[in-house]
Amino acid sequence: MQPRRPPPPAPGSGPWGPRPAAPLIALLLLLVPVVAAAESESAEDRGQPQDAGLQRRLLQQAARAALHFFNFRAGSPSALRVLAQVQKGRAWINPKEGCKVDVVFSTERYNLESLLQEGEGHLGKCSARVLFKNQKPRPAVNVTCTRLIEKKKRQQEDYLLYKQMKQLKNPLEIVSIPDNHGHIDPSLRPIWDLAFLGSSYVMWEMTTQFSRYYLAQLTSVRQWKTNDDTIDFDYTVLLHELSTQEIIPCRIHLVWYPGKPLKVKYHCQELQTPEEASGTEEGSAVAPTELSNF
Amino acid sequence: MQGIPGGGTRPGPSPVDRQMLLIFSFTLAVALGQMNFTGDQVLRVLARDEKQLSLLRDLEVLKPQKVLLDEEREAMAKSRRLERSTSSFSYSAYHNLEEIYSWIDNFVMEHSDIVSKIHIGNSFENRTILVLKFSTGGSRHPAIWIDTGIHSREWITHATGIWTANQIVSDYGKDPILTDILKAMDIFIELVTNPDGFAFTHSMNRLWRKNKSIRPGTFCIGVDLNRNWKSGFGGNGSNSNPCSETYHGPFPQSEPEVAAIVNFITAHGNFKALISIHSYSQMLMYPYGRSLEPVSNQRELYNLAKDAVKALYEVHGTEYIFGSISTTLYVASGITVDWAYDSGIKYAFSFELRDTGHYGFLLPATQIIPTAQETWMAIRTIMEHTLTHAY
Helix, strand or coil, X not given: XXXXXXXXXXXXXXXXXXXXXXXXXXXXXXXXXXXXXXCCCCCCCCCCHHHHHHHHHHHHHHHHHHHHHHHHHHCCCCCCEEEEEEEEEEEEEECCCEEEEEEEEEEEECCCCHHHCCCCCCEEEEEEEEEEECCCCCCEEEEEECCCCCHHHHHHHHHHHHXXXXXXXXXCCCCCECCCCCCCCHHHHHHHHHHHHHHHHHHHHHCCCCCCEEEEEEEEEEEECCCCXXXXXXXXXEEEXXXXXXXXXXXXXXXXXXXXXXXXXXXXXXXXXCCCCCCCCCCCCCCCCCCCCC | CCCCCCCCCCCCCCHHHHHHHXXXXXXXXXXXXXXXXXXXXXXXXXXXXXXXXXXXXXXXXXXXXXXXXXXXHHHHHHHHHCCCCHHHCCCCCCCCHHHHHHHHHHHHHHCCCCEEEEEXXXXXXXXXEEEXXXXXXXXXXXXXXXXXXXXXXXXXXXXXXXXXXHHHHHHCCCCHHHHHHHHHCEEEEECCCCHHHHHHHHHCCCCXXXXXXXXXXXXXXXXXXXXXXXXXXCCCCCECCCCCCCECCCCCCCCHHHHHHHHHHHHHCCEEEEEEEXXXXXXXXXXXXXXXXXXXXXXXXXXHHHHHHHHHHHHHCCCCEEEEHHHHCCCCXXXXXXXXXXXXXXXXXXXXXXXXXXXXXXXXXXXXXXXXXXXXXXXXXXXXXXXXXXX
C-alpha cells in the first residue's frame, strides 16, 4: 500500500519489501536470519510455539518503538496512534550487534473513548525497519504510515487543542491524570494528549528489544508563559516498564506549537539500588546544530 | 505538619474553645502524606469528647484541611455508611479493602447454602486473609482455586473476582455447565491476595505492586508475591534487589501471604486447577514461566487456552494472546502457576486482563463488567475441562 506522501525522517524507506543497497546486502548476509514471517496474533498451529512466541515479541517491540518514534516526529497531539495489530514481519538477530526487524502493522487513533468501539474503519497501516542495538537506547527507526486523519482536520484539531491549553488557568492544580479510577476529565484531555506526545519521545529513546514502556499516569503539570505563543510545559509522568515491572518517574519539559517540530527534554529516575545511584537522561528533538531555547 | 488556623471572620469558637483548639493542635497524631506532588496532607485528629467533636465539625468547613473523626466515632459512622446487603453494592465501581470485606460478609450470609468464608492466615501487617468457598457439599471434593489481587495495583482483578463470585451464585441452577461443575467440585476464590499492598494503593501509592514486608538491612519495602513461590526460586526473571519490583524475597514462601496459600492448598490436597489473575496485557498463559522448557501436557494446555480465549472473544470481541508464560510474556521465576504445576495441579493458568496499555493498571471502572463477563467465559471453559478430565 503506497502512502500518499512519504513523511520524514529518512529517505529510502519505501513500502514493504525494500531493496537494500550493496553494503546492506553484505550486512544482511552476515546476520543470522530467524525463522520466517509470523502471521497475525491469533492462534497458529504450525512451527514450534516457542519460536513463534519469541518472533512475535520482537515484532511487537519493533512496532511499538516505531510508533513512539512516528508519534513524536508527527508532533501532533490529535493524531496520535497506537498499535492495533502486528500483521507480518521478520527479525534478524545478531548476538553481538543487536536485532534488525522489518515489521508491518496496523494502527488506530489514540482516542480513548473510541477504543471500545469496533470496526470504525479507522485503521492505518505502517511499515517499519527497526534496529535495536544491544544494551543501547535509541533504536534506529525508519517508519512509513498511511494517513489516518485528513491533514486539514488534523491541523484544526491541533489548533483547537492549542487554544484549550492556552486558556488553562495557571498554576494548574492537577493531582493525577487519569485519576486512580482511570477517569480523565474531558477538560483535561488536551493536557493528557500533549503529555502522551512528549512521552512518546522518551519511550522511543528508552525502548530496546527487551524493554517496553507504557504511560501509566501523569502526576504533575506546570505550564509556563511564553513570549512566542508556544506551549511550554513541565510535567511528571510515571512510565511502566513491562519486563521489570518498574514504575519510572520522568520529568519532561516540552515546547510545542501546532505544525512545528516538538522539543523535548527529560530526566528519568533510575531504579533505586541499595547504594542509591541516579542518572540523568537528556534528549532533544532539535537537531544538534540548533540551540535549545529553554 | 500543618496546624489548624483558628478563628476567622465567621462566628467561631469561644476563647475557651480556642484554647481547646490549640491543645488539640498539639495532640495531633502523625500526619500521613499523600504520594503525589500537590502537597496534600491527611491529618488524623483524636477527639476525646462531644465538645471536641463539635469543634472538629466547625473546622470541617475550613478548607483545604480534611479532618478525620475519632476512631470510635469513625467506626460507628462507617457501619452506617457500609452497605447492609450485597444488592446495593456496585459491581461497576472500584472498592477499598473495607468495602470488599464488608461485601464478603454480606455475600456469605446471603448465600450461606453454598458459600462460606475461610480465614487462611494474616498478612505482614496483620490483616486477615480470606478465601471464599463455593460448595454443594461432600467432603473434600476436587477443587478449583482462583486468586485475584496478588499484585495490589491490578485493581481490575479484584473487581473481576467479586463479579465472578456473584456470577457463580447467580448461575448455579441455571447454567448447566456451572451447575455440573459445582455438583462435583468446590471452587475457592481469594479476592484480596495482597491486602496490605491493596490498602496502600488506596492510601498512598496507586501503583504499588508488592506486599509491605520490611526486614533489616534495607530501607526498601515489599516482596513481589508472584516471585516468592518454591519453583525455580531466585532464577531469571526475578530480582535479588529488595528495591526492585520483582524482588523475590529472602527465601521461598518467606511471605505470609504466599505461605498461607501454600499451606492451605497443600493441606487440602485435592486441587485440580489453579487460576491466578493479573493485569494487564490481555493474555492467557500456562507454565512454565521460569524457563522455555515445555510442560508435559503442553499440547493439552495450548488447546484449552485456545478454546478459553475463543470463548472470551465471543463476548465482546476482546483479543487475547496465549501460550506459555515464558514465551508469551517473559521469563519469570518463583511464580504461582509454576509452583502449582510442580505440585501436581495439571491445569494451572495465569490471566493478564484488560487492557494492552492504554490505561494499563488504571482501567476505567466502566470496563469492569465487560472485562468480568468475558473473563468468566474463559474461566468457565477451564473449569469445564477440569471437570471432564478428572485425574
